[in-house]
Amino acid sequence: METPEDLKYTREHEWVQDNGDGTATIGITDFAQGELGDIVFVELEEEGFEVEKDDVIGTVEAVKTVSELYAPLSGEISEINESLEEEPEVVNSDPYGGGWMIKIKMSDESELEDLLSVDEYKEIIA
């Protein structure tokens, strides 16, 4: 199981990458995709949608179960990964790459500080 060093994490098993341009990319962790099993459908909020931290911004349907995606940061959804519409299974095979889900244009970059470090997240899933 992979947990990259250069990302931030949440207790809801999401990863956050600070892109350095005021946006952050969000996806679910390798641990999360493994727990969910075969992902069959990913439904995401639309671009331009304003979100508060902890809002539901998507739904991940696996064969056995369904899980919600929460906004780890406040801001505006600047991009969604449209290729997941046709190929949701990429979330299983490449959760930190092709399986990214949403980009948020942050309204308060200080919220990044509240996210978990890789070590903190590893403790949660240990």
Add this chain to the structure above:
Amino acid sequence: MPKRTPFYQNHQDAGAKLIDFNGFEMPVQYDSIKKEHNAVRNHVGLFDVSHMGEFFVEGPEAEDLIQHISANDISKINPGRAQYTVMCYENGGIVDDLLIYQLDDNRYMMVVNAANREKDYKWVTKHNDFDAAVENKSDDYCLLAIQGPKAKDTLQKLTDVDLDNIGFYRFTIGDLVGFDDVIISETGYTGEKGFEVYFDKNEVNPGKVWDALMEAGQDHEIEPAGLGARDTLRLEMGLALYGNDISKDTNPLEARLGWLTKLEKEDFIGREALLKVKDKGIKRKLMGIDTNSRRIVPRKGYEICDENGEQIGEVTSGSLSITLDKGIAMGYVPIEYAEKGTPVYLKVRKRLEEVTIVKPPFLNK
């Protein structure tokens, strides 16, 4: 501490993800439910379902006991055959659904759901006012299911029993991997051709049987398959699962099990109540729901609604159909909606999605 089957180590070695299922530590999947599901539909899959319960009923009045507790008519079968049935409460609600194997003139094996092992054993013994002995051998008996178009070719390598000559819902007692007294039954819960094998763990080396089956199936791309795939496979066939689609609160007539409910039989527990239900007509019926979309994945508990968004029923089982690549479900709807092609609505989170009532199975086999 959950119970483990004798195949626990085999599951560990195969990289299974284990979950607590009704007090048993069982594989829900090995690698991927999709892969396991497709292996069963296209090749062959191997399931450990040893958590199921086995009761042996023996004695001069064994048949009378079974007739008293079973809705189906056991007198219609003879040694070498199996019968699907339900046991009902006095009020017609279902105690459990089960298979009954006639082993001999006065000897039967009942195969019950894992979750109901204790409850069923109490129920059967409570009603045993007959000259029959009931023995709960659930902890000793292993059950493996070999299912799929290549199941026969796989299993045939390991037994002298001619698998072509068993017949659906029939069984033979023979050898398997050099061990004797194995019940080889042409039954399953997947809709595919396949077999279920029962054996006493004290007479057989279970791990060796598992390994031999996996090896025999290698040419046929066999996959070990977990409870996740078992569930998606049975749902595509519209087969009921106790605890979801049938329970103490449902009767067999509304659960589309009228075909096995032999009301003309002289007596069985629940008959009086079921005769009244039949007389008045059922109020609701277990139907299939076809979402016609892979973006709508129904889940147990989702509301089934009418066109005004008023709830008329509830999903009892739901999933993405891996074979058909669309959401499918089962649930009870009022009888006026229980017609093939009727549009109803499914409440998915905050949305109402239009879906269609269908008659299971979803997959024609």
